[in-house]
Structures are given as structure tokens and as C-alpha cells.
Amino acid sequence: MSTAIDIKGLNVYFGDSHNLFHAVKSATFAVESGASFGLVGESGSGKSTILKAITGLAPYWEGEMTVAGQPLGAKRDRAFYKTVQMVFQDPYASLHPRQSVDQVLSETLRLHGFKDINDRVDQLLKDVGLGPAFRFRYPHQLSGGQRQRVAIARALAPNPKILLLDEPTSALDVSVQAEILNLLKDLQAEHDLTYVMVSHDLAVVAHMCDAAAVMRNGEIVEILSIEDMRAGKTAHDYTMQLLNASANRVATVAAD
Amino acid sequence: MSTLLDIENLWVKFPTRSGMFDAVRGVSFSLGKERLGIVGESGSGKSMTGRAILRLIRKPGIVEAGHINLHETNLLDLSERDMRKVRGEKISMVMQDPKFSLNPVVTVGDQIIEAYRLHAKASRAEARMKAIEMLEAVSIRDPERVMKAYPHEMSGGMGQRIMIAMMLIPNPEILIADEPTSALDVSVQGQVLSIMDKLVRERGMGLIFISHDLNLVSQFCDRVLIMYAGRIIEVCDADKLHEAQHPYTQGLLGSLPRFDQPKARLQVLDRDPQWRDAASVEGRP
Numbered sequence: 412m413s414t415a416i417d418i419k420g421l422n423v424y425f426g427d428s429h430n431l432f433h434a435v436k437s438a439t440f441a442v443e444s445g446a447s448f449g450l451v452g453e454s455g456s457g458k459s460t461i462l463k464a465i466t467g468l469a470p471y472w473e474g475e476m477t478v479a480g481q482p483l484g485a486k487r488d489r490a491f492y493k494t495v496q497m498v499f500q501d502p503y504a505s506l507h508p509r510q511s512v513d514q515v516l517s518e519t520l521r522l523h524g525f526k527d528i529n530d531r532v533d534q535l536l537k538d539v540g541l542g543p544a545f546r547f548r549y550p551h552q553l554s555g556g557q558r559q560r561v562a563i564a565r566a567l568a569p570n571p572k573i574l575l576l577d578e579p580t581s582a583l584d585v586s587v588q589a590e591i592l593n594l595l596k597d598l599q600a601e602h603d604l605t606y607v608m609v610s611h612d613l614a615v616v617a618h619m620c621d622a623a624a625v626m627r628n629g630e631i632v633e634i635l636s637i638e639d640m641r642a643g644k645t646a647h648d649y650t651m652q653l654l655n656a657s658a659n660r661v662a663t664v665a666a667d
Numbered sequence: 668m669s670t671l672l673d674i675e676n677l678w679v680k681f682p683t684r685s686g687m688f689d690a691v692r693g694v695s696f697s698l699g700k701e702r703l704g705i706v707g708e709s710g711s712g713k714s715m716t717g718r719a720i721l722r723l724i725r726k727p728g729i730v731e732a733g734h735i736n737l738h739e740t741n742l743l744d745l746s747e748r749d750m751r752k753v754r755g756e757k758i759s760m761v762m763q764d765p766k767f768s769l770n771p772v773v774t775v776g777d778q779i780i781e782a783y784r785l786h787a788k789a790s791r792a793e794a795r796m797k798a799i800e801m802l803e804a805v806s807i808r809d810p811e812r813v814m815k816a817y818p819h820e821m822s823g824g825m826g827q828r829i830m831i832a833m834m835l836i837p838n839p840e841i842l843i844a845d846e847p848t849s850a851l852d853v854s855v856q857g858q859v860l861s862i863m864d865k866l867v868r869e870r871g872m873g874l875i876f877i878s879h880d881l882n883l884v885s886q887f888c889d890r891v892l893i894m895y896a897g898r899i900i901e902v903c904d905a906d907k908l909h910e911a912q913h914p915y916t917q918g919l920l921g922s923l924p925r926f927d928q929p930k931a932r933l934q935v936l937d938r939d940p941q942w943r944d945a946a947s948v949e950g951r952p
């Protein structure tokens with residue numbers, strides 16, 4: 412097995428020299444190809460920022476990032492985006508308001524050199540559980556979860572090998588969430604995809620991933636296997652706190 | 668329990684290429700000094716119901732209802748000017764896309780300060796102190812930095828918390844919160860919920876809590892409306908959500924991944940075409 416993503420001592424900064432904010436502090440983790448890795452932890456702790464740094468959307472970073480065997484520099488070329496796609500946390504901001512669903516998907520497909528665009532758009536919409544009626548709608552004509560599904564379809568369009576998923580299902584109701592998570596698992600099995608997934612829902616991360624990093628205040632406090640997570644095996648207070656808070660919610664539900 | 672809001676036969680319609688699309692199809696419910704949850708699948712009309720109450724459905728959308736009564740006043744009869752007062756003072760709404768409802772070119776601090784001063788006669792310095800206090804209350808780590816930042820510099824969960832803080836400024840009688848905690852980790856979520864909870868218990872605020880998180884709603888709310896295809900298909904006490912009768916609700920519950928019980932595939936819903944046609948259930952206690 413090869414390593415799909417290898418991050419070593421990643422620091423990410425925002426602002427300028429007068430007002431520097433250190434958003435990610437020497438993060439180190441690796442994801443084998445074909446595996447799924449979770450990022451969980453406190454709101455504002457730097458989870459999205461790590462994904463943005465990988466995709467080239469965080470200009471000030473230092474450290475080493477290697478993706479699919481290629482060391483990353485300042486710029487990403489088109490080949491990178493054919494391999495790596497990201498689903499953003501905020502689907503409203505990531506969809507152009509004047510582009511219909513059809514335009515978004517067709518353009519992405521065309522950009523990556525596909526020919527049978529019509530059929531592919533059809534299939535992508537089907538995959539994410541949106542009927543043909545949605546094809547010519549604009550973002551403002553969609554509900555929150557429908558927009559998120561368009562964003563997922565767009566990320567799947569170039570047949571990427573690595574998907575960075577930032578809270579991909581937090582805007583989705585649980586039935587659509589189940590469909591999307593099943594789809595992601597199927598695609599992974601078929602095409603040996605690698606996922607990095609941010610979610611605050613530990614049950615979702617546990618369902619999808621093999622291991623996860625727990626973040627707090629810009630730092631990875633711990634990386635643990637999902638087995639250990641389920642078993643509550645952690646040396647860290649913060650991880651314990653997270654696990655307890657989630658376990659309580661599950662427990663009360665299971666009790667009745 | 669005294670009724671704050673009563674909604675009779677609410678419809679929200681959108682003209683589309685393929686004819687009229689009914690996003691909300693005749694729902695009736697009331698809200699008292701309680702935590703009322705609205706759950707249901709994506710596209711079932713939860714957000715449109717919330718927006719319709721505040722008359723925030725964008726054209727060419729159409730809102731029709733027997734009445735939308737805030738106490739004795741039918742909001743449908745108010746002028747746009749009076750409606751703005753209702754939105755500013757009586758009913759607040761936290762939108763599903765929090766960062767989208769903040770002004771992108773004004774700092775977070777200036778937006779909160781301005782919102783505060785619209786409601787309280789306070790000096791800028793006082794309002795600033797108050798704003799920092801509010802950010803701390805929603806567990807923002809470094810409020811001083813956040814005050815100076817622009818909305819796009821905030822994480823998803825920070826945006827949600829800022830919106831919640833802002834919406835609570837006017838001390839509204841009713842808060843409509845549309846997926847307000849979907850980007851928050853469990854511990855921060857707990858803090859934010861306890862703020863809302865306190866307002867309901869201590870100040871008698873009415874809360875409409877729109878969420879797809881069934882566990883959360885069942886623990887946090889008093890009553891739950893379950894929506895499907897623009898109608899209410901079931902109403903239940905929140906703590907009895909797990910005994911829900913409707914196959915749709917049961918299906919939703921069944922599709923949840925479980926932290927304690929791993930399974931290879933998640934159960935998906937088989938939607939029965941008859942669910943669409945069943946009459947809307949009345950959501951009054």
C-alpha cells in the first residue's frame with residue numbers, strides 16, 4: 412500500500428506580519444491510499460484549514476505535504492485537481508449563484524476533458540439522490556441539503572482518487588446522509604479512493620474512517636484508531652471529553 | 668400554556684418551468700413558551716416554513732395561509748414596515764447559511780456593536796464590551812481577534828455562533844433557529860443549547876428549532892413536528908421520538924450511524940408514494 416497523503420509539521424498562518432494568526436500548529440499525519448481518515452475536534456480548531464492547505468487555498472504555510480507521491484509547492488496544477496477534490500463545508504459559498512446545477516457539473520466535466528457530458532451529469536445527479544427535475548435549478552432554488560448534494564456531485568465529477576470532505580453530511584438529513592455515506596463507501600471499494608473527512612459527528616467518522624486525528628486550538632492532540640475510539644481508549648482529557656459527550660447522547664437514546 | 672404563535676394552513680409555492688411547486692402544503696401548528704423541534708428530510712419544507720413566518724420568502728415565491736398570528740396580530744396583514752419591526756424586535760431567525768446572512772465587508776465586531784446599539788441605548792464602548800461578552804458566552808476562544816475579523820475569516824461553527832449571539836440581542840419573544848448547531852462539536856453545541864434553553868425557561872421565549880439531528884432534537888426539545896414533502900406527517904413529544912409510529916420517522920431513526928454499534932452499510936429509506944398524499948397532521952398541543 413502506498414501513502415496517499417503525507418503531512419509533516421504543517422503550520423498554517425493567516426493575516427500579515429503585524430497580525431499573524433497561527434491557525435494550524437505543526438500538524439503531522441499520513442493516510443494510506445484507499446483508507447479513510449477523520450479530522451474531529453473543537454469548532455475553530457483548524458480542521459477546514461488543513462484541508463484548504465492541501466488544496467492550495469491557504470497561502471501561508473510551511474512544512475511538508477506530499478499528495479499521491481508529489482511534494483506540494485505553492486501552486487496546484489490541473490492534474491492535481493483531477494486527483495484531489497474537495498467538498499466544502501459551506502456549499503452556498505462554494506456554488507456560483509448564477510450557475511445552474513447543469514452548468515456547474517457540465518463545466519467541471521468539460522474542464523477535465525470528458526466527452527459524454529450529458530449522460531455523466533445524469534448519472535452524477537442520480538448518484539447523489541437528486542432527480543432530473545433539479546438539473547436546471549439555481550442554487551437559491553435549492554434547500555440546504557440539496558445544495559450540499561450538488562457540491563458532492565461536482566467533487567465526484569472528475570473521478571478523483573482523493574476526496575477531502577469537509578462536513579459533507581452535516582447539512583443533510585439522516586436518510587440522505589445514509590445514502591451519501593453508502594455511496595462514498597461503494598465508490599471507495601470500487602475505485603480505491605482515499606478520503607479525509609471532517610465531521611463533528613463521531614458516529615459518522617467512526618462509520619467511515621479507520622483512524623482519526625483529534626484537534627484542539629490548532630493542534631492535533633492525538634491520532635487514534637476508530638477501534639480505540641469506540642472502546643474509549645485515550646490518554647487525552649480532551650478526547651475523553653469529546654467521547655463522553657457523544658457517548659452520552661447515544662446512551663440516552665439507546666436507553667429508551 | 669399560552670400560545671405565542673399560531674399558524675393556520677400555511678402554503679409556500681414557487682412557479683417553476685414545470686408548473687407550480689408546492690414547497691409547503693397546508694401546515695398548521697402553534698408555538699408556546701416551549702422548544703418546538705422541526706425535523707424531516709432535506710427539501711421537506713422546514714426552512715421555507717420558518718422563513719414564511721417572517722415573510723422572508725423571496726419572489727416569485729408565494730405565501731398563503733389562513734393566518735400567521737403572533738398573539739392576536741395576523742402577520743400577513745402587516746405592512747412591510749411593521750413587519751420589519753416584528754423581525755427586529757419580536758421574532759429573530761438564525762438562518763441555515765449563517766455566513767451568508769452576515770455582511771461580508773463589515774467586521775464581525777462592528778456588526779454586533781451596531782446590532783446592539785439599535786436595541787439598547789449604549790455608548791460604543793459599552794456596546795463593544797457587551798459584544799465581547801456575548802462572544803465569550805458562545806464559547807468563542809479569542810473574542811478580541813474575532814471582533815476585528817471579517818465573516819469569511821471565521822470557521823463554519825464560529826459563523827453559527829456569531830449569528831446566534833446576534834439574534835439574541837433584541838431579546839426576542841420567538842427565536843427561529845434553522846440548523847443552528849450543525850457545524851458545532853458536541854461540547855460547544857452543549858454550551859450554545861444551554862443559552863437557548865435558559866431563554867426559554869427563564870424568559871419564556873418560544874423556540875422553533877429546525878434540525879436534522881434526531882438525537883439532539885429528542886433530547887433538547889419539548890415537542891417535535893416531523894415534516895415530509897411539505898406536510899407535517901407526525902407530531903410527538905420529543906422524549907417519545909424514538910417510539911414514533913410513522914414508518915417515515917422510524918426509517919429516519921433507522922438510518923442513523925451508531926457510535927456504539929458499527930455496521931457495514933447504513934439502512935436507507937424506502938419512500939412510500941402514499942406518504943405524500945396523506946393529510947397534514949395538526950401541530951397544536
Ligand SMILES: Nc1ncnc2c1ncn2[C@@H]1O[C@H](COP(=O)(O)OP(=O)(O)OP(=O)(O)O)[C@@H](O)[C@H]1O
Nearest residue numbers: 425434454455456457458459460820822823824825
Ligand atoms: N481566511 C482566514 N483568515 C483569517 N483567519 C482564518 C481564516 N480562515 C480560518 N481562520 C481562522 O482559523 C481558525 C481555524 O479555522 P477552521 O475553519 O480551520 O476551523 P474548523 O476546525 O474547521 O472549525 P469548524 O468546525 O467550526 O468549521 C479559526 O480561528 C478561524 O478564525
Ligand SMILES: Nc1ncnc2c1ncn2[C@@H]1O[C@H](COP(=O)(O)OP(=O)(O)OP(=O)(O)O)[C@@H](O)[C@H]1O
Nearest residue numbers: 552553554555556681690709710711712713714715
Ligand atoms: N426559489 C425556489 N424555487 C423553486 N423551488 C424552491 C425554491 N426555494 C426552495 N425550493 C424548494 O422548496 C423545497 C423546500 O425547501 P426548504 O429549504 O424548506 O427545505 P428544507 O426542509 O429546509 O431542507 P434542508 O434540510 O435540505 O435544508 C425544496 O424542495 C426546494 O428545492
Ligand SMILES: [Mg+2]
Nearest residue numbers: 459500822823
Ligand atoms: Mg470547518
Ligand SMILES: [Mg+2]
Nearest residue numbers: 554555714763
Ligand atoms: Mg433548510
